[in-house]
Amino acid sequence: MRHPEQDVVVIGGGFYGAAIAIYMAKQRNLKNVVLIEREARLMKRASYNNQARVHNGFHYPRSFTTAYRSRINLPRFVRDWPMAVKTDFTKLYAIARRNSKCTAGQFERFCREIGAAIEPAAPPLRALFEPRLIEDVFLVEEHAFDSTRLAAWAERELAENGVKIRYQTCVKAISRATDALQVTLARPDGVSEQLTTRYVFNCSYSGLNQLGGDFPGVSTGLKQEVTEMALMQMPDALVNLGITVMDGPFFSMMPFPARGLHTLSHVRYTPHLHWTDEKGIDPYRKLAEYERLSRVDRMVRDVARYIPAVSQARYKDSLFEVKTVLVKNEGDDGRPILFEQHAALPGCFSILGGKIDNIYDVLERLDSLVFISSEPRNMQER
Template sequence: MSATEMDQEAVIVGGGFYGAAIAIYLARQRGFKRVVLVEREPALLMRASYSNQARVHNGYHYPRSFTTAYRSRVNLPRFVRDWPNAVKQDFTKLYAIARRNSKVTAKQFERFCREIGAKIQPAEPALRALFEPRLIEDVFLVEEYSFDTTRLASWAEHELKETGVRVRFDTRVIGISKRANGTLAVAMQHGEGGKELISCRYVFNCTYSGLNQFEGDFPGTHTALKHEITEMALMQMPTELQGLGITVMDGPFFSIMPFPARGLHTLSHVRYTPHLHWSDRQGIDPYLKLKQYECLTRVDRMLRDTGRYIPSVLGARHIDSLFEVKTVLMKNEADDGRPILFEKHPELPGCYSVLGGKIDNIYDVLEKLDAEPFQAIANQGQEVSGATHV
């Protein structure tokens, strides 16, 4: 390994939305002067930050987890305020409750929305007419948005440059270890080239599905993780559905959401979106598993089932499918909870692992970071005061 060592205050591993936001936070709010962000792809926000429903949640999705729902309800207006150019609001959002096999009734859903303070009202007849009444109990007009990942990536690129964060693209972190002087050593590999070592005080592991794929002294996360290879179908919707976002719940669960980055809609289905799943463990690289997987679309099955509830969706045209690894906390498999993972590793002081299940979780992460007494190398142990917002 070529020993190109340099002292950094922090290394952020992963250039998705979370990694970029944490790097910007450290530089702008905590006064870090030497921050490096390492991303294995050639650009920012190319993996899980892009290949998802692009939904800014407002709590409706989580009727069986009040905490997750309420946090989304609180975070949505903050997200709209902080990233207004990336948020798409000019569409009508509907939630419909299935008559059979739903885990929540229409009355329960309406009561739940009022408990978390989320706007809800009966849909007008013209919108209700889109649904098959024998299968749908009720339809509600709600307030929920989507986001444009390409605009978030432009924001991140600008802010990283403005705050002086160095970004290393096409570079993979392969190991994290302790050094004798109490700092951390981060081993990196650029493309197929040689290996490089960076010394730093803090490491933020924001690699999402790759959280546990490091050599050296990295102990792995205490929280058990589950991976899924998922398919997000990108559809050209028929005219009557183009200005809509629709979610049918809560058993026969599927969603049609605007996907601003491509000017299309995503179609996802609780049964057909997950293709393959496995428990996380070191040595099984999720990204290699995805690369080796034969990504055959299940959009025909998605459409066939969705069309029973919304007949006009059968006129949609499949344009593309986004296949990606989705990672969730195993402890929340049985409920709607989507808490963040925020782990400090006592065996590796200064190393943090961070994972969020949805984009608005970023505020939960920033609150955790606000509580950390970071000590910058340049300040010789003096604490740098925190702040709340990116």
């Protein structure tokens, strides 16, 4: 019997796709692993165009599981990727007096429940906030990451572990083949190509459902959003701070290490456009055709009511991207992983992570599975 050409095809060169390709080659000892990426470099889409926050649970007072997993995963992420983690800033969470879905007291109890340490912010930090609009301010531990450094790490690890990368290449379909899966590629020169493989990991984020052939799509409902992260140069009073005001009039400003700036996001103005994900509605085409008119003026005007110094921030740029979330978690803001093993396509998995630290939840699921190499001597047992 002719063995498949590949052991593993990973679709998507974001952080999740790269980490899974490295894991399959390094931890599971599969020798023929190929990573397919539509861009010219790794981690140029959603892995870059985001808030760059390594969560510690504080963001999710209405989703205990998401919060607790973040609190567990943050120290692991800092240990495993120290070169990419920015820790040298002060992080504050403030609770709004009006329209918040949790009070300061509820937030404190929630933090105790997930085992996350908080303390009252010192008077000079509290003085940055408008007391008529802010009930309380807490000092917490939370970090940021530099996606360009994560990409450099991934490129080194992929090369060292023999993973082949196909840049500027799109996957069009996944189909059943004899004792294998067939992956149809659209190469940069426009020529179609087929690869046979034992396993496929669909880590294409917003493109999860945009595959033809026998691919059934994911069973979990997805929502797509065109989002804007404003990149700001903060005034001296805010330059060494990260601030989140919650949980209703929700906004955040976080250091963005890749550019030496801050992101500014707002629950009302960051989402520009949304739709229910369906096969045939290409989210990347919708983003490409979207008129990218910034809403930064409205963000700054509202945020400055709570933190007056924000009015002195200087707008530099905006990051527009498609954000994909699970419909079932819209009410509680939870961000669990989506991990589906497709029965109709044995060996095919679809994976969606809502936060960078969710990677450990994915790897733990993979640890529990058996993977067999096309080289019989490399059979893996669990």
